[in-house]
Amino acid sequence: MSAITQAEEANLQLDTQGFAIVVDGLRKRYGNLVAVDGISFRVKEREIFGLLGPNGAGKTTTVEILEGLRQADAGRAVVAGIDVFKAPQKVKSRIGVQLQASAFFDYLTLVELIEMFAALYERPIDARVLLTRVGLEDKASSRVKTLSGGQKQRFSIATALVNEPRVLFLDEPTTGLDPQARRNLWELAQAIRQDGRTIVLTTHYMDEAETLCDRVAVMDRGKIIAMDTPATLVGNLLAKGFRRRQVEREANLEDVFLDLTGHELREG
Amino acid sequence: MRNPLAVLTITAFKMYLRNRQVIFFNLFFPVMIVVIFGLINGNGNVSVSMGVVDNAHNPVSQIVLTQLRQIKAVKLTTGSLDSERAALEKGDRDVVVVLPASLGQGPVALPAFYNAGKPQESSAALAIMTRFVDEASFQYAHIQPSFTLNAQPVNSRNLSYIDFLVPGVIAMSIMQTGLFSVAFSFVAYKQQGILRRLMATPMRVPDFLMSRIVTYLVMAVVQMAILIVLGLLLYHLHFIGNIAYLIIVGFIGAAIFMAVGFTISGFARDEGAVAAIANLISFPMMFLSGVFFSLSNEPGWLQPITKVLPLTFLANALRSISLDGASLWAVRGELLGLAVWLAIALVLAIRLFKWEVA
Numbered sequence: 001m002s003a004i005t006q007a008e009e010a011n012l013q014l015d016t017q018g019f020a021i022v023v024d025g026l027r028k029r030y031g032n033l034v035a036v037d038g039i040s041f042r043v044k045e046r047e048i049f050g051l052l053g054p055n056g057a058g059k060t061t062t063v064e065i066l067e068g069l070r071q072a073d074a075g076r077a078v079v080a081g082i083d084v085f086k087a088p089q090k091v092k093s094r095i096g097v098q099l100q101a102s103a104f105f106d107y108l109t110l111v112e113l114i115e116m117f118a119a120l121y122e123r124p125i126d127a128r129v130l131l132t133r134v135g136l137e138d139k140a141s142s143r144v145k146t147l148s149g150g151q152k153q154r155f156s157i158a159t160a161l162v163n164e165p166r167v168l169f170l171d172e173p174t175t176g177l178d179p180q181a182r183r184n185l186w187e188l189a190q191a192i193r194q195d196g197r198t199i200v201l202t203t204h205y206m207d208e209a210e211t212l213c214d215r216v217a218v219m220d221r222g223k224i225i226a227m228d229t230p231a232t233l234v235g236n237l238l239a240k241g242f243r244r245r246q247v248e249r250e251a252n253l254e255d256v257f258l259d260l261t262g263h264e265l266r267e268g
Numbered sequence: 269m270r271n272p273l274a275v276l277t278i279t280a281f282k283m284y285l286r287n288r289q290v291i292f293f294n295l296f297f298p299v300m301i302v303v304i305f306g307l308i309n310g311n312g313n314v315s316v317s318m319g320v321v322d323n324a325h326n327p328v329s330q331i332v333l334t335q336l337r338q339i340k341a342v343k344l345t346t347g348s349l350d351s352e353r354a355a356l357e358k359g360d361r362d363v364v365v366v367l368p369a370s371l372g373q374g375p376v377a378l379p380a381f382y383n384a385g386k387p388q389e390s391s392a393a394l395a396i397m398t399r400f401v402d403e404a405s406f407q408y409a410h411i412q413p414s415f416t417l418n419a420q421p422v423n424s425r426n427l428s429y430i431d432f433l434v435p436g437v438i439a440m441s442i443m444q445t446g447l448f449s450v451a452f453s454f455v456a457y458k459q460q461g462i463l464r465r466l467m468a469t470p471m472r473v474p475d476f477l478m479s480r481i482v483t484y485l486v487m488a489v490v491q492m493a494i495l496i497v498l499g500l501l502l503y504h505l506h507f508i509g510n511i512a513y514l515i516i517v518g519f520i521g522a523a524i525f526m527a528v529g530f531t532i533s534g535f536a537r538d539e540g541a542v543a544a545i546a547n548l549i550s551f552p553m554m555f556l557s558g559v560f561f562s563l564s565n566e567p568g569w570l571q572p573i574t575k576v577l578p579l580t581f582l583a584n585a586l587r588s589i590s591l592d593g594a595s596l597w598a599v600r601g602e603l604l605g606l607a608v609w610l611a612i613a614l615v616l617a618i619r620l621f622k623w624e625v626a
Contacts, residue, residue: 067468089470097468103460107278107286120469159465223275 020198026075037222050213097162133265276479328372446525527613
């Protein structure tokens with residue numbers, strides 16, 4: 001990365017105004033593999049920003065760098081007003097993280113786990129209020145391993161909310177969930193954004209990105225190859241003359257499934 | 269209560285106490301060993317199994333049998349020479365004595381066969397039989413014994429097997445807790461992504477390590493207390509040790525084995541690997557370090573190895589403190605050995621422990 005001049009430095013500082021995340025020239029390499037190849041993007045405050053791409057595109061590495069869990073080789077990243085590389089611990093206290101397939105301690109109840117997380121942020125919290133917020137008030141004294149897939153993800157999001165984070169990272173939050181649970185999680189994500197938080201979401205489900213995200217960045221081989229609103233990206237493709245072989249019907253099989261089984265959540 | 273270290277420690281305790289498997293291996297297992305081994309080697313009662321082949325079938329042989337039956341320590345069986353010898357060869361008898369047909373008709377030799385594989389029992393049986401034969405000879409010859417033994421019970425500090433066993437089992441359970449609890453839980457935390465999730469919070473790593481270490485140290489003290497109280501209540505353990513010394517030595521031992529546990533969790537990929545490695549370390553040591561049996565009978569070539577094992581130092585130091593009331597200065601040799609092991613284990617742990625899955 002070239003040296004940043006003072007003017008550029010000031011410019012970057014200025015540009016973080018109104019942005020929850022500013023990433024500039026981010027690069028990460030594992031041996032010969034360039035996982036993240038000099039990407040730059042900005043996420044606005046209160047935006048739901050989707051990070052899309054095939055497996056191995058560099059999404060998770062990017063997100064983990066922004067979360068302060070990994071060190072980048074080059075570039076800059078400012079998250080919630082904090083320079084991630086200079087103060088990773090400080091960033092951690094301002095963000096919430098839901099990791100892909102993250103587990104929690106066994107032998108503890110949901111309330112005890114929430115209280116433990118709150119203590120790690122050195123914040124007081126009413127665990128039951130938070131559990132009610134994610135619809136798990138009935139499970140307050142249960143253990144994580146007794147939860148359904150959707151409940152686990154909602155609990156995971158609850159632990160990510162204990163510190164009232166400005167930015168919430170959700171890494172494939174709906175993978176493996178049934179259609180009802182997915183929709184339930186979408187509603188939760190939208191409600192969290194309504195509270196004034198910014199959400200960065202990685203997903204393999206394009207319908208999810210289309211429903212939730214204000215803007216998406218498509219990554220491949222460590223680079224961002226497209227970034228815009230879902231509507232604009234679709235519009236651009238159509239403008240190139242793309243037509244589906246089969247014209248979309250008014251409903252699809254998922255609509256049939258939900259019509260048959262209802263929107264109601266199916267879990268204990 | 270918002271202090272992260274305090275909350276992490278309380279959480280660690282809750283998790284420990286709610287984990288039945290851990291409670292079984294760390295608390296009930298050592299207790300079971302003490303109870304069972306204590307029962308088997310029970311209260312110093314030596315009992316010998318004696319087979320008598322009565323070829324005489326006369327009043328004299330009847331008297332001999334009746335008198336033998338009155339000796340509490342003798343389990344008497346009678347039978348033919350062939351069946352009794354077969355039982356002896358099988359190991360069911362310690363001694364087989366033959367009462368010849370000529371018994372009671374003048375001086376006679378009593379053939380006796382003993383089990384060479386059970387030297388303690390057979391020598392006790394032979395001693396009983398010798399005394400018996402001597403007395404019969406005196407009576408037969410109408411001789412007044414020149415010496416008689418006037419035995420009086422005195423409560424001496426006669427250390428029993430249980431006195432040997434309890435400090436050994438304490439050492440063993442300290443080893444097991446350190447090795448297995450640390451290695452199992454940290455490998456599981458890593459594998460399941462729990463550590464990764466915690467690292468995404470502002471948690472301070474030393475707080476997390478400290479919360480676990482404190483938990484295991486306290487559990488080591490609890491183990492000691494349970495085993496000592498058990499020994500006192502059930503088996504009249506001769507405990508005269510300084511409890512503070514005991515705890516200090518126990519902590520050093522726990523620190524060594526926790527460091528080994530951290531080391532194992534650094535390169536073991538899953539819990540199966542942890543079980544294999546931890547057992548490979550602890551199992552031979554359990555038997556080579558004189559936890560259950562005294563090492564004085566082991567082959568000479570093995571002694572240089574067994575003498576310097578960390579569990580040997582730990583068991584010996586705990587034993588000296590508990591049973592002889594030794595001071596820390598008196599066990600300085602063992603403490604030095606433990607210090608060397610602690611240094612080695614810490615270096616290994618710092619080098620090999622990783623937060624991420626290998």
